[in-house]
Amino acid sequence: xxxxxxxxxxxxPRRSHANKHALGIDLGTTNSLVASASPDGPKVITNEDGCExxxxxxxxxxxxxxxxxxxxxxxxxxxxxxRLMGRGSSDIKxxxxxxxxxxxxxxxxxxxxxxxxxxxxxxxxxxxxxxAAQGKQYLNAEIDGVxxxxxxxxxxxQRQATKDAARIADLNVLRLLSEPTAAAVAYGLDxxxxxxxxxxxLGGGTFDVSLMRLEKGVFEVLATGGDTALGGDDFDRAIMHxxxxxxxxELQQEQIAELSSIARNAKHVLTExxxxxxxxxxxxxxxxxxxxxxxIDPLIQQTLKACRxxxxxxxxxxxxITDVVMVGGSTRSPRVQEKVESFFQRSLLxxxxxxxxxxxGAAIQADILxxxxxxxxxxxxxxxxxxxxxxxxxxxxxxxxxxxxxxxxSRAQDFTTFKDGQTVMSLHVLQGERELVExxxxxxxxxxxxxxxxxxxxxxxxxxxxxxADGLLSVEAEEQSSGVKSSIVVKPSFGLEEKEIExxxxxxxxxxxxxxxxxxxxxxxxxxxxIIEAIKSALAQDAELLDEAxxxxxxxxxxxxxxxxxxxxxxxxxxxxxxxxxxxxxxxxRRMDSQIKTAFKGKxxxxxxx
Amino acid sequence: xxxxxxxxxxxxxxxxxxxxxxxxxxxxxKNLQSQMHPDxxxxxxxxxxxxxxxxxxxxxxxxxxxxxxxxxxxxLLTLNGINPEENNQNHLAESFLLQQxxxxxxxxxxxxxxxxxxxxNLKQEVMEERENCIIEFQDxxxxxNFVDAKPIYNKLxxxxxxxxxxxxxEEKILDY
Numbered sequence: 001x002x003x004x005x006x007x008x009x010x011x012x013p014r015r016s017h018a019n020k021h022a023l024g025i026d027l028g029t030t031n032s033l034v035a036s037a038s039p040d041g042p043k044v045i046t047n048e049d050g051c052e053x054x055x056x057x058x059x060x061x062x063x064x065x066x067x068x069x070x071x072x073x074x075x076x077x078x079x080x081x082x083r084l085m086g087r088g089s090s091d092i093k094x095x096x097x098x099x100x101x102x103x104x105x106x107x108x109x110x111x112x113x114x115x116x117x118x119x120x121x122x123x124x125x126x127x128x129x130x131x132a133a134q135g136k137q138y139l140n141a142e143i144d145g146v147x148x149x150x151x152x153x154x155x156x157x158q159r160q161a162t163k164d165a166a167r168i169a170d171l172n173v174l175r176l177l178s179e180p181t182a183a184a185v186a187y188g189l190d191x192x193x194x195x196x197x198x199x200x201x202l203g204g205g206t207f208d209v210s211l212m213r214l215e216k217g218v219f220e221v222l223a224t225g226g227d228t229a230l231g232g233d234d235f236d237r238a239i240m241h242x243x244x245x246x247x248x249x250e251l252q253q254e255q256i257a258e259l260s261s262i263a264r265n266a267k268h269v270l271t272e273x274x275x276x277x278x279x280x281x282x283x284x285x286x287x288x289x290x291x292x293x294x295x296i297d298p299l300i301q302q303t304l305k306a307c308r309x310x311x312x313x314x315x316x317x318x319x320x321i322t323d324v325v326m327v328g329g330s331t332r333s334p335r336v337q338e339k340v341e342s343f344f345q346r347s348l349l350x351x352x353x354x355x356x357x358x359x360x361g362a363a364i365q366a367d368i369l370x371x372x373x374x375x376x377x378x379x380x381x382x383x384x385x386x387x388x389x390x391x392x393x394x395x396x397x398x399x400x401x402x403x404x405x406x407x408x409x410s411r412a413q414d415f416t417t418f419k420d421g422q423t424v425m426s427l428h429v430l431q432g433e434r435e436l437v438e439x440x441x442x443x444x445x446x447x448x449x450x451x452x453x454x455x456x457x458x459x460x461x462x463x464x465x466x467x468x469a470d471g472l473l474s475v476e477a478e479e480q481s482s483g484v485k486s487s488i489v490v491k492p493s494f495g496l497e498e499k500e501i502e503x504x505x506x507x508x509x510x511x512x513x514x515x516x517x518x519x520x521x522x523x524x525x526x527x528x529x530x531i532i533e534a535i536k537s538a539l540a541q542d543a544e545l546l547d548e549a550x551x552x553x554x555x556x557x558x559x560x561x562x563x564x565x566x567x568x569x570x571x572x573x574x575x576x577x578x579x580x581x582x583x584x585x586x587x588x589x590r591r592m593d594s595q596i597k598t599a600f601k602g603k604x605x606x607x608x609x610x
Numbered sequence: 611x612x613x614x615x616x617x618x619x620x621x622x623x624x625x626x627x628x629x630x631x632x633x634x635x636x637x638x639x640k641n642l643q644s645q646m647h648p649d650x651x652x653x654x655x656x657x658x659x660x661x662x663x664x665x666x667x668x669x670x671x672x673x674x675x676x677x678x679x680x681x682x683x684x685x686l687l688t689l690n691g692i693n694p695e696e697n698n699q700n701h702l703a704e705s706f707l708l709q710q711x712x713x714x715x716x717x718x719x720x721x722x723x724x725x726x727x728x729x730x731n732l733k734q735e736v737m738e739e740r741e742n743c744i745i746e747f748q749d750x751x752x753x754x755n756f757v758d759a760k761p762i763y764n765k766l767x768x769x770x771x772x773x774x775x776x777x778x779x780e781e782k783i784l785d786y
Contacts, residue, residue: 145652174652175649175652218640218644305785308784312777312781368649369649369652369653370652370653371652371653377644379640379643379644379647379649380647380649381643381647405670405674406670406673406674407670408648408663408666408667408670409667409670409671410664410667410668410671411671466663466667468648468663469647469648469649469663469666531655581655581656581657582657584655584657585657588655588657588658588661589657589661592658592661592662592665595645
């Protein structure tokens with residue numbers, strides 16, 4: 001509750017209720033993990049078989065959904081779904097072991113399964129559900145919130161899709177956290193690492209590199225770069241391609257999964273051995289390590305190029321870097337290590353398991369965000385990875401928020417009409433670094449209607465971009481000169497429609513409706529009690545900030561909600577909770593302002609006041 | 611007075627001036643974000659979270675503006691009633707504009723021939739001009755002469771734009 005947490009810094013209020021339960025989730029392309037923080041430090045939660053990694057694979061059949069290891073034996077498995085998140089059909093360039101249809105949902109192609117068409121978001125939700133259940137069982141408690149990691153280089157649409165998946169899995173997302181930032185949290189808090197740190201994160205399907213400054217609890221992303229479609233899977237694909245070339249076998253769709261697993265094995269063998277014998281169908285051949293390196297060197301070169309870019313964006317030299325942290329299973333590759341080591345001219349840090357480090361960092365951050373560690377002074381300052389802008393005349397993109405701007409951020413720019421009497425303006429929101437609209441990713445299109453007719457150039461349309469701490473964008477347009485306001489908030493066109501999400505949530509819970517109702521009642525009750533407690537304690541401290549009428553209406557709201565709590569009616573409780581929350585808005589804002597004044601105390605404000 | 615009504619200097623409790631102690635600014639910035647970042651309000655109600663998001667965004671924008679000499683200069687002019695973008699080319703000395711054209715030609719040639727040394731030398735020269743502009747601007751601001759500070763700002767704009775182009779050319783030659 002805000003009213004609780006805005007007490008003065010350093011004077012953390014005691015929590016009246018027990019510790020809350022939070023999870024850190026690394027939703028990976030190839031494997032996913034879940035971790036939780038405990039007083040002894042963060043820990044990866046294993047499943048009942050003792051496995052830490054859950055293969056990010058889902059198989060649908062008529063009456064069952066299999067996830068992880070269990071799905072790996074199914075002929076109809078869906079893997080690497082992360083690569084489809086927030087992506088249109090035209091973005092997906094490599095062969096898949098499953099079939100994408102022309103049908104779309106939220107701009108993403110739907111996947112054909114025995115249980116009907118599924119969106120990549122729904123498939124991801126199944127993985128999240130299993131991870132959350134694993135966490136719930138381990139902690140033996142309901143989960144209050146999760147932090148889910150995403151590649152730093154994930155764009156708006158990919159982030160939104162991830163958040164939607166969490167909603168379908170019925171998880172309360174405390175924060176989407178960039179994977180390299182999560183890794184930095186693990187190293188910074190657990191290993192007390194400080195300085196200018198490169199986080200080199202090569203996973204199964206994505207590559208991220210971030211340059212961060214770590215000092216005294218402040219973790220600041222200086223620059224980030226990468227490629228959301230480059231990872232260890234591409235090493236496998238390079239081997240697959242080689243096998244196909246050598247064997248002259250025309251690859252059938254049902255063979256893709258088999259060959260991909262053969263390639264993965266070969267890759268692993270080559271980290272130890274000089275050669276590997278590969279058998280596929282009737283063909284067999286030998287791949288030497290040297291030749292394998294030739295296949296993957298161009299891919300590694302791409303990662304180093306991104307490293308140079310990041311150094312440049314942060315105006316730093318290689319000699320300014322104090323440490324290089326390796327994250328992601330693919331950094332186990334000796335060739336990758338060799339190349340990165342020689343690029344940065346220093347030895348690499350990999351003392352925390354590169355597969356686990358992201359989930360561990362996410363768990364630490366989740367524990368803080370859920371409110372278990374009030375005394376923490378951890379501050380994560382993240383950046384937006386790609387520039388955000390709007391289409392202007394001539395199909396050009398006017399950048400409104402450049403890449404590597406610290407978030408949260410809001411920026412506005414004024415535009416005007418170009419025809420006399422123009423009453424409608426079309427706005428097209430884009431993401432990317434290029435100048436032309438066609439080279440950038442289209443996020444949303446919307447129209448501002450009801451502009452009062454004026455001569456061309458007289459109307460002032462202020463377009464405001466707001467990026468929140470999760471890196472999610474909302475855009476608003478408003479006509480200003482006439483005082484007539486019309487505004488609209490858009491969701492990116494790749495995100496799912498609210499009603500689609502609702503429908504998916506419903507479908508996913510139909511069988512457990514009763515439990516859900518009960519849970520909702522419980523949650524609403526808890527929330528109501530929290531609001532009551534917070535307002536009462538805020539009133540005890542700061543009642544003088546309110547006038548008599550405000551105080552009276554707040555107290556009335558309190559007693560109405562207390563009455564509603566006796567009813568067992570979830571809707572009624574929610575309704576009165578919201579009403580009371582609404583009533584306390586002014587109070588919260590005033591308390592926050594008075595707190596800021598306190599923070600400025602002793603700094604001779606009058607000296608700077610003009 | 612709330613953060614939303616303060617000017618950017620006031621937010622960080624700084625004197626309104628062009629000559630800033632960047633280290634001090636950074637410390638103040640991190641101090642404020644430690645209190646106002648949305649992460650500090652993750653368990654809060656919607657209204658407080660929205661408020662924190664807005665304040666934190668303002669603090670980020672204030673920091674972003676003040677830490678860059680060019681943006682800081684424009685902001686100072688605006689605060690003192692001068693529109694920094696008005697007639698931004700008309701009153702620049704002809705010699706300066708000629709120099710601009712010369713630099714641009716030089717850069718085009720160097721980029722074409724992929725001559726990195728030439729680009730680096732040009733960069734050095736432009737950086738020196740940038741330093742000069744900053745000193746000149748500062749002198750006018752210290753004398754509260756914002757009218758004469760404005761054309762220096764417009765010069766600085768040219769110089770910064772030139773630097774962006776030089777960087778782009780470097781990136782092209784180095785294949786980033």
